[in-house]
Amino acid sequence: MDIAAVNLLPYEDFVNIFGNVVEKCPIIPAAVWSRRPFVSVKAFEAAINEFVDALPESGKEGILRCHPDLAGRDLKSGTLTRESQEEQAGAGMDALSSSEAARMARLNEEYKKRFGFPFVICARMNDKAAILQQLSARCQNELAVERARGIEEVKKICHLRIHLLLSDGTFKL
Amino acid sequence: MDIAAVNLLPYEDFVNIFGNVVEKCPIIPAAVWSRRPFVSVKAFEAAINEFVDALPESGKEGILRCHPDLAGRDLKSGTLTRESQEEQAGAGMDALSSSEAARMARLNEEYKKRFGFPFVICARMNDKAAILQQLSARCQNELAVERARGIEEVKKICHLRIHLLLSDGTFKL
Numbered sequence: 411m412d413i414a415a416v417n418l419l420p421y422e423d424f425v426n427i428f429g430n431v432v433e434k435c436p437i438i439p440a441a442v443w444s445r446r447p448f449v450s451v452k453a454f455e456a457a458i459n460e461f462v463d464a465l466p467e468s469g470k471e472g473i474l475r476c477h478p479d480l481a482g483r484d485l486k487s488g489t490l491t492r493e494s495q496e497e498q499a500g501a502g503m504d505a506l507s508s509s510e511a512a513r514m515a516r517l518n519e520e521y522k523k524r525f526g527f528p529f530v531i532c533a534r535m536n537d538k539a540a541i542l543q544q545l546s547a548r549c550q551n552e553l554a555v556e557r558a559r560g561i562e563e564v565k566k567i568c569h570l571r572i573h574l575l576l577s578d579g580t581f582k583l
Numbered sequence: 584m585d586i587a588a589v590n591l592l593p594y595e596d597f598v599n600i601f602g603n604v605v606e607k608c609p610i611i612p613a614a615v616w617s618r619r620p621f622v623s624v625k626a627f628e629a630a631i632n633e634f635v636d637a638l639p640e641s642g643k644e645g646i647l648r649c650h651p652d653l654a655g656r657d658l659k660s661g662t663l664t665r666e667s668q669e670e671q672a673g674a675g676m677d678a679l680s681s682s683e684a685a686r687m688a689r690l691n692e693e694y695k696k697r698f699g700f701p702f703v704i705c706a707r708m709n710d711k712a713a714i715l716q717q718l719s720a721r722c723q724n725e726l727a728v729e730r731a732r733g734i735e736e737v738k739k740i741c742h743l744r745i746h747l748l749l750s751d752g753t754f755k756l
Contacts, residue, residue: 421648421699437608441638441645444699465614466637472614475594526594526617 411576416454417447430493431458431571432564434476438462455572459565467557474527474560480541481506481514482528493571501533501541510542517545524549525556532566584749589627590620603666604631604744605737607649611635628745632738640730647700647733653714654679654687655701666744674706674714683715690718697722698729705739 419427421443429436441461448454462473478484478494481503490498498504506514521529529545536544548556592600594616602609614634621627635646651657651667654676663671671677679687694702702718709717721729 421695425648435608435610436649437610437642437645439645440648441641443648444641444644461639461642464639466634468614468617469610469634471617472610472612475598475613475616476609522594 413448413451413454416451416576427575428572430491431568431575432462432473432476433478433491433494433567435473451572451576455569458568462561462564467554470557470561471527473564474530474557477528477530477564479518479522479528480531480533480545481511482518497533497567501536502538503533503541506538510538513542514545517542517549521545521549525553527557527560530560530563530567532563532570534570535566586621586624586627589624589749600748601745603664604741604748605635605646605649606651606664606667606740608646624745624749628742631741635734635737640727643730643734644700646737647703647730650701650703650737652691652695652701653704653706653718654684655691670706670740674709675711676706676714679711683711686715687718690715690722694718694722698726700730700733703733703736703740705736705743707743708739 416424421440424443425436425440428439432438438458438461442454442457445457448457462470465473478490480498480501484490484494485498485503503514518529529548531541531544533541548559551559589597594613597616598609598613601612605611611631611634615627615630618630621630635643638646651663653671653674657663657667658671658677676687691702702721704714704717706714721732724732
């Protein structure tokens with residue numbers, strides 16, 4: 411599917427296809443549908459990023475709070491979104507040793523207690539070791555720094571999800 | 584559950600419980616969690632309404648586009664959220680005569696073509712006849728009027744969903 415095909419989508423199809431490019435935030439692609447036509451995929455992504463950047467700080471925290479923990483209870487119970495499931499599995503989050511799992515759980519709790527939102531990282535761009543190292547290091551940040559850092563990761567995840575959807579035969583028009 | 588209990592909820596429980604008070608927009612309650620403690624349920628609702636009002640017009644349209652059609656394909660295919668299912672059934676949307684269903688489908692299409700978002704009305708405050716009458720009348724509005732009107736209905740739906748959740752034994756702490 412190319413950008414010309416994206417521009418022709420009725421809002422219902424657009425939201426069905428792109429509704430989870432920001433985890434559990436279909437309001438975001440649903441909002442940027444108002445900005446069509448997009449001159450390029452890059453412009454479509456830029457519209458999403460601009461919408462996110464214009465949210466109040468509470469809204470950015472809201473986006474982060476819609477994300478599951480890495481190797482958390484949604485992974486264990488099979489209630490992750492399809493996209494998160496694939497991303498977490500790709501980074502080996504479903505195959506942690508018991509000591510790695512215990513360390514991840516402890517650090518996730520420490521992070522959430524400190525910031526009031528979960529640790530978000532683009533799992534497709536990191537492996538298990540890098541994720542554990544980042545989680546440990548980012549627990550030391552200030553709130554404002556970490557909120558901004560989490561949102562940068564949300565944008566990377568969004569970028570990869572959009573490109574995967576556009577290259578996926580399922581949605582070729 | 585009273586407001587003191589609500590104020591004590593960790594964000595994950597808060598988002599699990601209140602995540603759909605605005606249809607498919609968990610980002611909204613997830614954002615207002617940052618505003619705790621709430622002095623009252625009214626203050627909690629006010630925080631949600633303020634967040635919605637502060638969104639750009641595209642964001643308000645995004646909220647509306649996260650709503651299903653009344654008596655539409657999600658009702659037929661059983662893919663409505665639990666809350667929408669109960670609301671639509673309560674207003675008789677699952678028991679339209681074939682001529683009512685045809686009229687509803689025609690007017691829904693006319694409305695969506697005109698505005699680029701679906702007709703939203705608080706089904707619990709209306710019956711079948713009132714919904715059809717409103718849908719027909721509101722098709723004639725200007726875009727800005729109808730966007731604001733849709734958001735007013737979203738707030739009524741949110742109000743009732745919050746009160747139902749707080750009085751629901753399921754979530755009594």
